[in-house]
Amino acid sequence: MGSREAIQRDGKVYLSRRYKFAAAHRLYSDKLSQEENERVFGKCANPQGHGHNYELVVTVAGPVDSLTGMCIDLSRLDDAVKGYILDRYDHRHLNLDVEDFLETVPTGENIARQIWSLLEPVLGGERLYRIKLVETRDNYFEYYGDHEASI
Amino acid sequence: MGSREAIQRDGKVYLSRRYKFAAAHRLYSDKLSQEENERVFGKCANPQGHGHNYELVVTVAGPVDSLTGMCIDLSRLDDAVKGYILDRYDHRHLNLDVEDFLETVPTGENIARQIWSLLEPVLGGERLYRIKLVETRDNYFEYYGDHEASI
Amino acid sequence: MGSREAIQRDGKVYLSRRYKFAAAHRLYSDKLSQEENERVFGKCANPQGHGHNYELVVTVAGPVDSLTGMCIDLSRLDDAVKGYILDRYDHRHLNLDVEDFLETVPTGENIARQIWSLLEPVLGGERLYRIKLVETRDNYFEYYGDHEASI
Amino acid sequence: MGSREAIQRDGKVYLSRRYKFAAAHRLYSDKLSQEENERVFGKCANPQGHGHNYELVVTVAGPVDSLTGMCIDLSRLDDAVKGYILDRYDHRHLNLDVEDFLETVPTGENIARQIWSLLEPVLGGERLYRIKLVETRDNYFEYYGDHEASI
Amino acid sequence: MGSREAIQRDGKVYLSRRYKFAAAHRLYSDKLSQEENERVFGKCANPQGHGHNYELVVTVAGPVDSLTGMCIDLSRLDDAVKGYILDRYDHRHLNLDVEDFLETVPTGENIARQIWSLLEPVLGGERLYRIKLVETRDNYFEYYGDHEASI
Amino acid sequence: MGSREAIQRDGKVYLSRRYKFAAAHRLYSDKLSQEENERVFGKCANPQGHGHNYELVVTVAGPVDSLTGMCIDLSRLDDAVKGYILDRYDHRHLNLDVEDFLETVPTGENIARQIWSLLEPVLGGERLYRIKLVETRDNYFEYYGDHEASI
Numbered sequence: 001m002g003s004r005e006a007i008q009r010d011g012k013v014y015l016s017r018r019y020k021f022a023a024a025h026r027l028y029s030d031k032l033s034q035e036e037n038e039r040v041f042g043k044c045a046n047p048q049g050h051g052h053n054y055e056l057v058v059t060v061a062g063p064v065d066s067l068t069g070m071c072i073d074l075s076r077l078d079d080a081v082k083g084y085i086l087d088r089y090d091h092r093h094l095n096l097d098v099e100d101f102l103e104t105v106p107t108g109e110n111i112a113r114q115i116w117s118l119l120e121p122v123l124g125g126e127r128l129y130r131i132k133l134v135e136t137r138d139n140y141f142e143y144y145g146d147h148e149a150s151i
Numbered sequence: 152m153g154s155r156e157a158i159q160r161d162g163k164v165y166l167s168r169r170y171k172f173a174a175a176h177r178l179y180s181d182k183l184s185q186e187e188n189e190r191v192f193g194k195c196a197n198p199q200g201h202g203h204n205y206e207l208v209v210t211v212a213g214p215v216d217s218l219t220g221m222c223i224d225l226s227r228l229d230d231a232v233k234g235y236i237l238d239r240y241d242h243r244h245l246n247l248d249v250e251d252f253l254e255t256v257p258t259g260e261n262i263a264r265q266i267w268s269l270l271e272p273v274l275g276g277e278r279l280y281r282i283k284l285v286e287t288r289d290n291y292f293e294y295y296g297d298h299e300a301s302i
Numbered sequence: 303m304g305s306r307e308a309i310q311r312d313g314k315v316y317l318s319r320r321y322k323f324a325a326a327h328r329l330y331s332d333k334l335s336q337e338e339n340e341r342v343f344g345k346c347a348n349p350q351g352h353g354h355n356y357e358l359v360v361t362v363a364g365p366v367d368s369l370t371g372m373c374i375d376l377s378r379l380d381d382a383v384k385g386y387i388l389d390r391y392d393h394r395h396l397n398l399d400v401e402d403f404l405e406t407v408p409t410g411e412n413i414a415r416q417i418w419s420l421l422e423p424v425l426g427g428e429r430l431y432r433i434k435l436v437e438t439r440d441n442y443f444e445y446y447g448d449h450e451a452s453i
Numbered sequence: 454m455g456s457r458e459a460i461q462r463d464g465k466v467y468l469s470r471r472y473k474f475a476a477a478h479r480l481y482s483d484k485l486s487q488e489e490n491e492r493v494f495g496k497c498a499n500p501q502g503h504g505h506n507y508e509l510v511v512t513v514a515g516p517v518d519s520l521t522g523m524c525i526d527l528s529r530l531d532d533a534v535k536g537y538i539l540d541r542y543d544h545r546h547l548n549l550d551v552e553d554f555l556e557t558v559p560t561g562e563n564i565a566r567q568i569w570s571l572l573e574p575v576l577g578g579e580r581l582y583r584i585k586l587v588e589t590r591d592n593y594f595e596y597y598g599d600h601e602a603s604i
Numbered sequence: 605m606g607s608r609e610a611i612q613r614d615g616k617v618y619l620s621r622r623y624k625f626a627a628a629h630r631l632y633s634d635k636l637s638q639e640e641n642e643r644v645f646g647k648c649a650n651p652q653g654h655g656h657n658y659e660l661v662v663t664v665a666g667p668v669d670s671l672t673g674m675c676i677d678l679s680r681l682d683d684a685v686k687g688y689i690l691d692r693y694d695h696r697h698l699n700l701d702v703e704d705f706l707e708t709v710p711t712g713e714n715i716a717r718q719i720w721s722l723l724e725p726v727l728g729g730e731r732l733y734r735i736k737l738v739e740t741r742d743n744y745f746e747y748y749g750d751h752e753a754s755i
Numbered sequence: 756m757g758s759r760e761a762i763q764r765d766g767k768v769y770l771s772r773r774y775k776f777a778a779a780h781r782l783y784s785d786k787l788s789q790e791e792n793e794r795v796f797g798k799c800a801n802p803q804g805h806g807h808n809y810e811l812v813v814t815v816a817g818p819v820d821s822l823t824g825m826c827i828d829l830s831r832l833d834d835a836v837k838g839y840i841l842d843r844y845d846h847r848h849l850n851l852d853v854e855d856f857l858e859t860v861p862t863g864e865n866i867a868r869q870i871w872s873l874l875e876p877v878l879g880g881e882r883l884y885r886i887k888l889v890e891t892r893d894n895y896f897e898y899y900g901d902h903e904a905s906i
Binding site: 612613614615616617619620621622623668671672673674675677679 | 782784786787795796797859860861862863864865867868884892893894895896897898899900901902903
């Protein structure tokens with residue numbers, strides 16, 4: 001058996017659950033010149049912003065409880081995502097309404113990482129496995145945490 | 152044969168083509184009080200707006216050309232939708248950037264009707280059959296024109 | 303302009319909204335013999351039943367309110383579907399838990415018609431346009447009411 | 454009640470069923486010059502052809518049988534589509550393998566009409582309501598028959 | 605090159621194939637009190653059960669045969685899934701008809717693990733990589749085996 | 756923390772982007788007898804070929820740039836995929852038009868590997884993480900490169 005299988009076959013079940021939020025955003029950085037903003041972000045830098053139906057897929061992993069047959073308490077997961085993410089981002093303009101992105105460009109990359117850092121303390125680092133953020137039909141971002149950061 | 156079949160069986164082919172645009176909007180009317188705005192539009196009335204990945208499905212109908220086997224020149228359709236709709240709405244804040252919605256609330260209903268009135272003069276009233284606007288995964292709006300208006 | 307266009311172009315907007323419920327059912331009729339049940343319904347006649355994730359798409363139609371830009375009060379629609387349909391069918395065994403199907407086979411056809419007859423009195427016959435019931439990825443049923451019945 | 458409702462509310466259930474076939478085709482007509490072929494069909498005129506995963510949605514309509522709760526015998530529908538369409542088109546090069554398109558350009562329009570004319574005699578003109586052919590994610594064709602032709 | 609790449613880049617192709625089955629189930633354990641069952645499983649504990657359209661995605665991995673260009677004999681995979689899983693679960697009430705779940709709660713977690721243990725001996729532990737079970741549009745479960753168990 | 760987490764938590768963001776191409780292909784090898792071709796490839800060996808709407812999902816990984824908030828220059832990715840893959844495969848007959856498959860059977864496995872070997876030199880081995888090729892609704896292939904080959 002190769003090294004890959006040895007690592008993957010951890011006996012855990014990986015549960016993924018999809019959530020949605022609709023938000024406006026603008027890709028623009030004060031630290032870049034107007035020309036650089038337009039070159040890097042294109043029409044995403046339009047002044048008033050645009051928007052997306054974001055899909056958020058949260059994957060948690062764990063051994064299966066022999067009594068309940070479940071790897072996580074679903075209502076606990078739903079409460080965490082609703083309380084820490086959806087109530088914060090849904091139907092907001094990310095750049096203007098949400099402090100997480102007052103200084104940080106709300107790219108898919110940064111939103112995914114920010115969601116990780118909001119959920120990890122609540123769900124536990126052992127349990128949270130992946131944040132997947134679907135921005136458009138043809139674009140998605142995945143983040144698995146940062147070993148360095150979590151040490 | 153019932154009356155329905157008699158009307159439907161018109162020998163035409165109905166071609167539907169899907170386009171996309173991402174935009175921000177806010178549901179809010181100056182003509183309503185703050186309380187009414189909140190009651191009618193809920194969180195969609197948040198001041199800075201939110202956003203969606205809109206899907207636009209344009210259906211045109213016509214008899215099939217015996218030589219080309221087609222019911223419309225596709226590049227003409229694409230050019231019309233790009234020039235009159237996508238360039239106008241994509242990556243915009245509908246309330247702030249687009250004159251169509253300076254006075255009109257950009258609900259799905261109004262966006263669909265506005266797209267109809269922009270495309271009908273270009274594609275021709277005989278040809279344009281339906282505007283379908285998908286706002287979220289679970290919500291869409293269809294508009295077939297207004298016989299009264301077009302007389 | 304042909305007869306089809308004259309009828310379709312009613313100036314209304316058609317709003318469709320998707321709901322979900324998960325239910326068990328069994329296709330079996332006491333009025334048929336065991337052999338006939340198996341021939342007509344195949345494995346759907348298995349004694350203990352099986353199940354589906356049903357998608358219900360409700361389409362309502364109406365003129366657009368010039369003030370709100372909407373063709374229906376969405377919360378009224380959601381309340382009606384939740385109160386009259388989802389609370390009744392979701393996470394139930396249709397044949398055993400729901401009186402609608404104690405005497406009637408819960409085929410997609412019958413479920414769609416039953417949902418129509420439950421929603422029409424609440425939403426109004428002028429407003430309700432279509433019930434679409436998606437039973438599996440490759441099967442769906444549409445019902446538009448019965449003119450005879452509604453006279 | 455407006456004329457539209459009077460026609461639509463026919464008490465029938467409309468059952469739609471999805472089928473798939475994968476085929477190669479080339480859009481090219483011997484009756485057009487090379488230049489015209491390229492202008493009309495673009496890269497679809499490439500000599501060796503290209504291909505699609507076609508989705509075929511067949512809609513049949515009928516009153517619901519009070520005993521079985523069904524509007525059509527599904528196995529009869531499946532047999533007809535398999536025998537007359539899928540066995541004929543699936544895993545074929547439409548222009549080279551299928552006589553229907555030796556003289557006729559296999560556009561989506563023509564394939565949809567051809568499927569109608571193959572299925573209508575088998576399923577019956579009262580029953581067959583619509584042929585929908587999905588050619589790509591963003592393109593589909595619908596055909597409802599031709600009243601003139603069927604008289 | 606980091607450790608991740610070293611492990612992932614195994615030169616294999618991972619083939620995933622989607623299957624479907626419709627089944628009823630009930631989440632309830634005799635080992636829990638009625639109150640605990642309701643707290644843990646909510647409406648999923650309703651006595652008569654409910655149901656789902658399950659999607660099963662089986663991923664197998666292997667080096668590519670230089671002659672056929674394939675990493676597995678597809679008909680062998682289809683036969684295994686049909687014979688060992690679909691014939692066993694499709695159109696069944698999992699709790700009442702299938703011995704696998706007479707003692708075990710048929711949660712998504714347990715169904716995924718059970719499918720793994722049914723397929724691994726047939727397909728071979730070297731070849732079977734992942735079982736993915738999609739229970740609803742917004743919920744899925746993945747299982748990669750258990751290294752401990754397979755030693 | 757187990758070995759899996761240690762490897763996965765690399766602080767990178769994985770960006771996936773979906774592209775499409777429509778192509779014809781035939782599964783057939785000159786090195787196999789006619790009987791073997793039919794046994795291995797079934798109807799996919801039909802002489803004139805058939806076709807698919809292929810979806811190509813390219814996943815690249817990298818640390819997030821602190822200024823732009825992005826892990827890759829998207830236009831560079833789009834240019835590479837368009838120039839090296841889509842212009843080469845889209846609206847082609849893979850066996851007849853594309854030199855990559857004059858000697859090699861264009862199975863999903865081989866197309867995925869070939870796309871990897873065309874994109875890796877352009878995007879860089881550190882950056883390209885996965886090639887996913889969706890051939891039909893129910894079939895997809897993933898390739899992560901070959902560590903042996905890249906040494």
